[in-house]
Amino acid sequence: MTAITAKLVSELRERSGAGMMDCKKALVENNGDIDAAIEHLRKTGLAKADKKSDRVTAEGRVATAQANGKAILVEVNSETDFAAKNSEFVAFADSVAEAGLKAAAKDIDALKAAAHPIAANVEEAAKAKIATIGENIQVRRMAQVENDGPIATYSHGGKIGVIVALKGGSEELAKGIAMHVAAMNPPYVKAEDVPADFVAKEKEIALSQMTEKDKAKPAEILEKIIAGKINKIVSEVTLVGQPYVLDTNVTVGDALKKEGADVVAVVRLAVGEGIEKVQEDYLAEVQKAMQV
Structure with missing residues (x-):
């Protein structure tokens, strides 16, 4: 019988894609014959599938x-x-x-x-x-x-999916805006959707970046300067304020206004959002497990 080493288990795991303990068991049952072990794992079918349910x-x-x-x-x-x-x-x-x-x-x-x-x-x-x-x-x-009005989906290479629903306008416009959302991923739709604490923080930052000369200006002028900076930032983080990817000479808001449309809903999903990817060291993992 061939010795069941960590290296052998690691090789079987990489070749078969099966779980580590399944690989070790298959090798034991097949006297260390890796090809026979692979055949054994393939024959387990759904049993193997269920045992892989914790893989990332x-x-x-x-x-x-x-x-x-x-x-x-x-x-x-x-x-x-x-x-x-x-x-x-x-x-x-x-x-x-x-x-x-x-x-x-x-x-x-x-x-x-x-x-x-x-x-x-x-x-x-x-x-x-x-x-x-x-x-x-x-x-x-x-x-x-x-949605009772125009609605469109857009998939960017299968990695990003978007739905946009409008009141008024056209399905073509909804599709274009969905493409924009896929590309730019605006965190908010309109200025009123931007959280107050975000705006307050940006005001604080804008004030700290101003020169002493600017700070010495009359309060109403100072407020206008800060408001201008905040409006620019809000435009950058809102869908309607961003330059439209299909025509950067206008904003998304301008494109909507031209067709008398408004945004009803926007949804964007990207593959793997929020999932922590772990780089696995199969050999080290097998060696650790075989010491148990």
């Missing part, structure tokens, strides 16, 4: 779907960007978005419970895909918007 999924895809005044964004995560670009994964993410739209899912639990073509529901379908794609897959987030 910071890559993936944001899929979109839209019909009849409704739009949805769905973030489906994988462990690697390689898997996220796999045509089977892309098709699965799209199918989850379509399932959520059809079920009129309002939250992630409703989305996971939605009927899916290859399984009883989306959650079970994701488990099935873990077995075939070979990586942990998580249906992580969703957002949906309904």
